[in-house]
């Protein structure tokens with residue numbers, strides 16, 4: 001049998017949870033509910049007395065079940081928190097005072113029901129505990145006899161113990177029907193049992209002995225004869241000082257050995273007799289004769305039987321063993337052959353309510369099923385999460401996952417692309433950087449997308465789809481990351497607006513721009529008027545003219561840069577528009593400051609446009625100068641100055657500061673800087689690489705620019721100065737404070753002016769009043785102490801301000817209080 005835990009969480013069983021759910025103060029509530037369900041005494045009661053009622057769950061149940069306007073009185077040694085429609089007070093049910101208080105509340109009425117769920121403080125020996133419990137039950141019974149109406153019901157808790165039968169006997173004398181039962185909510189490990197006594201006989205006179213624990217439990221008080229102790233500890237002997245037992249005036253007691261075999265209490269014989277005799281009585285004893293002849297009855301046994309009073313523990317054991325063997329031979333029941341007969345237990349322990357039991361079982365099954373499903377769901381989610389993580393970290397190739405799943409098109413597959421397609425998510429697939437994806441163009445995209453160009457091979461299709469799905473997931477990942485990480489978000493925004501470095505044209509991009517061209521041509525033909533230009537991710541090149549020599553517009557733009565100007569046969573006759581070229585796409589002008597750690601200040605956009613104009617103008621002037629444009633560009637930066645004359649350049653990274661130092665000290669020239677720009681990272685072939693790969697690579701594979709100690713220190717200092725500046729909120733708060741102080745001062749000034757002009761006052765009085773006003777104004781308002789809110793009841797585990805609490809507050813718990821007190825105590829001791 002499984003042993004129920006008696007401590008820790010083992011105690012928090014379903015009744016505990018149910019009680020919490022229903023707002024009962026203790027799980028004990030269900031014991032009364034179940035008892036009442038069976039005997040139905042609450043509904044018919046108008047007056048109820050609950051002895052030992054704290055914390056009050058039985059009172060709660062009674063107030064719910066009893067008719068409106070009933071009188072319910074509860075008493076306990078411990079205080080009971082008020083319960084609506086219930087009178088409760090503190091008191092010891094064994095005292096006269098409590099009896100008197102009950103009388104004052106109940107007045108001339110009589111109780112229909114008296115409940116008693118009392119449990120004395122446990123912790124002493126079991127026998128002592130149960131005795132006290134029985135005594136308490138008898139005490140409650142005493143009160144019940146005084147306050148119960150004729151025919152009334154008395155419900156009490158008793159422990160299965162020696163006193164149990166005696167209590168039952170007393171109850172039976174006073175009630176018509178006495179039944180003992182154990183409700184299902186009472187723990188199996190608990191020895192408690194509930195006795196429901198119905199039909200109080202209300203006798204005119206009750207023999208006080210019935211209600212006196214000394215006489216009811218007389219034998220116990222005296223100390224029951226402990227045969228076991230006598231037999232197994234024969235050395236410890238207690239002399240009888242009271243003389244011989246009543247009616248027994250012989251010192252030597254003898255009993256036939258056959259009776260020792262037949263008796264059910266062999267210890268009693270071993271403890272109280274001197275000899276087991278084998279002598280045949282006058283009328284003959286067959287059993288004794290048989291026993292005498294049995295081989296088990298050895299000489300040794302016979303010697304032991306001669307004088308029991310001289311035997312020790314070992315010899316008694318041998319005799320008991322002999323008895324058992326003989327009983328088996330005679331066919332008498334032994335412990336081995338029969339189940340133990342419970343003589344003491346008279347209580348009929350039945351299940352309380354079949355329906356309730358079934359409901360509970362059903363609930364348990366449901367809970368189990370739900371728990372299982374929840375676990376499975378969690379596992380599934382965890383698995384998926386892990387796979388996505390692995391994928392994002394580049395630890396899994398998409399095909400691996402595809403194989404693990406039921407198939408890439410399986411229902412639970414993360415590559416359930418049909419669903420993705422249905423939802424139009426494919427249209428959001430990014431085909432590398434600077435891809436031009438038109439929202440309404442999903443179908444076309446699928447056909448002409450990454451490497452497909454209309455191929456029908458199903459394997460390739462699947463791979464494409466997987467790739468697209470991967471890109472989608474990467475987009476999701478980026479979305480999620482930018483939600484979490486403000487820095488990343490800013491970086492992305494910058495990338496989206498500024499479009500990063502020029503990376504050349506990938507095959508896909510060419511493809512897509514070609515597609516676009518085709519599409520645009522066809523749409524122009526078919527529907528010129530109502531076709532609103534579809535929104536593309538990048539529109540700068542869209543507006544440019546298509547290449548007249550078969551090149552895409554993007555390619556046309558690229559080759560229309562100045563450096564290709566003199567090379568014949570690239571662009572034919574088409575002349576690029578200079579303003580378009582510099583519209584952020586020109587690599588020469590696009591080498592932006594943030595890359596070098598130089599950040600433009602607030603009027604960035606305004607200046608940028610100015611700068612663009614200047615640059616384009618200058619470009620016109622210096623068309624043949626090639627790289628000199630860069631120089632002009634840098635000069636532009638240097639030319640902008642703050643009102644105090646300092647250049648308007650903000651250096652924010654240690655790398656940029658190092659470079660600035662090097663340039664300023666002549667360690668590096670501008671040619672060195674240009675030279676440094678040509679490195680292994682500058683011309684990396686990224687054609688056909690997925691975006692997630694490029695991004696990942698970009699994080700780790702980049703040129704490491706040197707940093708000097710002095711530059712790092714300068715940046716650190718700069719940041720410290722920046723951090724030392726008060727934030728906006730603090731500045732506002734300070735300004736508010738200043739403003740209020742000024743207002744107060746103004747008020748004060750007006751008041752003192754009034755006082756000064758008062759003619760009815762002497763100069764001294766005026767001076768005194770003004771002084772008073774000033775000192776009053778200078779006095780600081782005392783800070784309101786924080787209100788302590790105990791985290792219990794409704795306030796347990798809440799976040800934020802508790803309900804109904806204004807001003808400053810602090811949430812404390814009783815435990816914290818205790819711990820603080822303990823700390824104080826300990827520090828005092830030291």
Ligand SMILES: C[S@@+](CC[C@H](N)C(=O)[O-])C[C@H]1O[C@@H](n2cnc3c(N)ncnc32)[C@H](O)[C@@H]1O
Nearest residue numbers: 052054055056057058076077092093117118119
């Ligand atoms: C198991 S609790 C009762 C629970 C209660 N029926 C309920 O539903 O909340 C036992 C109570 O008996 C009380 N008790 C024990 N001895 C008592 C006495 N002599 N007089 C009054 N109350 C007593 C204890 O203080 C304790 O609160």
